[in-house]
Amino acid sequence: MKWLKIILFLLPLLLAFSDLEAQQRFPKPEFHTKYTQPTPTTPEPRGVGMEFVDVLVLLVVLSLTSWFAIKKRSRNGILLLTVFSAIYFGFYRNGCICSVGSVQNVALAFADPKYVISLYALLFFLLPLIFSLFFGRVFCGAACPLGAIQDLLIYKPITIPAWLRKTLGFIPYLYLGLAVLYAATGTEFIICRYDPFIGIYRMNGPHLMIYLGIAFLLMGLFIARPYCRFFCPFGAILNVFSRFSRRHLSVFPTKCIQCKLCTTACPFEAIDFPDEEKTKPDTKSNTRRFILYMALIPVLMLAGSWIGSKSHVFLSKAHPDVYLAELLISHPELKTDSKNIDIQTFLASGKSLETLVAEAQVIRDKFYTGSWILGAFLGLVIGLMAMNQIIFRRREDYQANKGNCYSCGRCLDYCPVE
Amino acid sequence: MNRKTFINNSGRLILLGGLVYLTGSIIFKRKVSASGKYVWQIDPFKCMQCGRCSTQCVREISAVKCVHAYQLCGYCDLCGGYFKPNTHKLNTGAESQLCPTGALKRKYVEEPFFEYKIDEKLCNACGKCVKGCGSFGNGSLQLQIRHDLCQNCNECSIARMCPTNAISRVPIEAAYQIKGDFKNPALTNPK
Numbered sequence: 001m002k003w004l005k006i007i008l009f010l011l012p013l014l015l016a017f018s019d020l021e022a023q024q025r026f027p028k029p030e031f032h033t034k035y036t037q038p039t040p041t042t043p044e045p046r047g048v049g050m051e052f053v054d055v056l057v058l059l060v061v062l063s064l065t066s067w068f069a070i071k072k073r074s075r076n077g078i079l080l081l082t083v084f085s086a087i088y089f090g091f092y093r094n095g096c097i098c099s100v101g102s103v104q105n106v107a108l109a110f111a112d113p114k115y116v117i118s119l120y121a122l123l124f125f126l127l128p129l130i131f132s133l134f135f136g137r138v139f140c141g142a143a144c145p146l147g148a149i150q151d152l153l154i155y156k157p158i159t160i161p162a163w164l165r166k167t168l169g170f171i172p173y174l175y176l177g178l179a180v181l182y183a184a185t186g187t188e189f190i191i192c193r194y195d196p197f198i199g200i201y202r203m204n205g206p207h208l209m210i211y212l213g214i215a216f217l218l219m220g221l222f223i224a225r226p227y228c229r230f231f232c233p234f235g236a237i238l239n240v241f242s243r244f245s246r247r248h249l250s251v252f253p254t255k256c257i258q259c260k261l262c263t264t265a266c267p268f269e270a271i272d273f274p275d276e277e278k279t280k281p282d283t284k285s286n287t288r289r290f291i292l293y294m295a296l297i298p299v300l301m302l303a304g305s306w307i308g309s310k311s312h313v314f315l316s317k318a319h320p321d322v323y324l325a326e327l328l329i330s331h332p333e334l335k336t337d338s339k340n341i342d343i344q345t346f347l348a349s350g351k352s353l354e355t356l357v358a359e360a361q362v363i364r365d366k367f368y369t370g371s372w373i374l375g376a377f378l379g380l381v382i383g384l385m386a387m388n389q390i391i392f393r394r395r396e397d398y399q400a401n402k403g404n405c406y407s408c409g410r411c412l413d414y415c416p417v418e
Numbered sequence: 419m420n421r422k423t424f425i426n427n428s429g430r431l432i433l434l435g436g437l438v439y440l441t442g443s444i445i446f447k448r449k450v451s452a453s454g455k456y457v458w459q460i461d462p463f464k465c466m467q468c469g470r471c472s473t474q475c476v477r478e479i480s481a482v483k484c485v486h487a488y489q490l491c492g493y494c495d496l497c498g499g500y501f502k503p504n505t506h507k508l509n510t511g512a513e514s515q516l517c518p519t520g521a522l523k524r525k526y527v528e529e530p531f532f533e534y535k536i537d538e539k540l541c542n543a544c545g546k547c548v549k550g551c552g553s554f555g556n557g558s559l560q561l562q563i564r565h566d567l568c569q570n571c572n573e574c575s576i577a578r579m580c581p582t583n584a585i586s587r588v589p590i591e592a593a594y595q596i597k598g599d600f601k602n603p604a605l606t607n608p609k
Binding site: 038046114119 | 426429430433440441443444445448450456457470476477478485486488492493527528533535554555564565566568571572573575581593594
């Protein structure tokens with residue numbers, strides 16, 4: 001009986017090999033007993049309308065934070081919303097999709113006509129930006145799950161010297177530029193891939209990313225919100241938008257009494273000191289420097305774009321097709337390496353090396369344009385950052401820096417003015 | 419209106435204009451799915467069972483699981499997906515099982531048919547059984563992303579590494595691409 005079964009088994013097998021096209025090698029059995037064939041289970045994804053509930057929740061959190069920060073002047077309200085965001089957007093929604101990552105969806109949708117962007121990703125991108133244009137960075141204050149987890153774990157913040165803060169403040173722009181470049185060329189979403197806190201929210205993930213998240217949180221005990229201040233690419237956009245906000249959280253309700261209490265309250269050193277009469281620079285030399293710096297910006301942009309276009313070959317290696325084409329050209333002996341799945345799949349697909357190289361060349365050309373723009377953008381950022389140093393703004397009171405302030409509301413509690 | 423307010427207002431207008439331009443060009447020139455929820459799915463006809471699904475998922479244990487398309491199954495006694503090649507005894511002994519975690523369960527139905535069922539808690543998406551079934555049998559086993567486990571990441575980290583680009587985003591209505599036919603690549607949706 002057993003041998004018969006094996007012969008029965010082998011017979012269709014031989015037939016099968018003669019005809020490589022996939023087909024039913026063994027016929028569907030006809031059962032004589034009362035056996036009902038099960039159907040594959042298909043666990044449902046989260047409901048379709050639920051995304052818009054998320055958008056609604058985001059809208060409510062943003063509105064409430066604006067109200068608490070500007071009208072109600074309540075730190076406790078913002079703190080409650082922060083806890084809510086950490087629980088809802090973080091632990092319940094598992095941190096995806098978030099506004100920070102939606103930058104990449106928008107960049108890809110802008111660059112690639114074939115990419116279909118979902119409306120809620122677009123709304124997650126737009127809402128915080130619109131709010132920051134009118135009320136400052138209220139998104140960072142309470143709605144962002146990445147910010148919330150760091151904000152809740154600030155223990156004893158240390159003061160970081162201004163020069164270091166400002167230099168490190170360049171990293172978000174670099175990160176933003178690279179993320180947009182990699183998203184727009186369809187290479188990968190680096191913000192999502194190197195998101196340090198998502199693994200903690202999901203309590204699941206690659207070990208290295210969870211260690212990185214814990215490292216950031218431990219660092220955050222003493223350096224308040226390290227990711228927000230020195231890495232977050234969305235924060236870089238919000239920083240610029242918030243500088244032009246229509247209204248913004250004000251440290252004091254009526255009149256500043258120069259008690260400096262708010263500067264001790266702010267863990268982010270986001271409160272500007274009033275200038276002293278002595279430090280007011282000489283107008284003439286300042287104007288000369290202003291013109292010089294203005295003239296320097298195009299030079300920096302040109303230099304940046306030159307460096308960018310030179311580095312496009314290196315940057316494009318992150319794209320799997322470019323990488324594979326380069327590997328096959330530089331190491332043709334790898335074609336016999338049976339363990340290299342990518343090469344074996346490529347060889348099995350029957351695509352010629354020329355086609356692959358041509359495809360890789362198209363992607364590399366995209367990288368050439370992209371890194372050219374990236375370089376010019378970074379040059380502009382450096383130029384504007386330098387120019388910002390010499391622009392003199394008269395300040396008489398202690399007031400929140402509109403670009404750096406997260407509207408967390410800590411200073412509101414400290415201000416003794418009624 | 420003083421100079422400061424003027425700069426502030428014009429800056430805000432420019433940024434708002436930029437946002438409107440960006441949104442407008444995306445809404446009118448690109449595709450925006452309003453109701454559409456997209457989910458990640460594996461095309462079983464492209465999948466080559468390289469095993470990366472078990473290692474590349476952001477979850478510690480992959481959201482990809484082996485799924486049995488029962489209507490294609492031949493209910494064979496000698497199952498290429500269940501037994502290691504050159505197995506002598508066709509029984510449920512651990513030494514003869516191909517699955518490294520024992521997730522594929524074999525149950526006697528009637529002579530000479532056996533039902534094969536996947537214990538998803540144990541499955542780690544290595545794809546060994548899928549490969550075995552596909553090379554010797556009907557190919558009724560396949561890998562698929564399970565939406566109770568999938569986090570629906572913005573970018574699927576398995577899709578990035580998939581050598582045959584078998585993973586793509588599909589509209590939620592087309593979720594669960596389960597094999598229904600051998601030649602026709604139009605997949606059934608068992609919903």
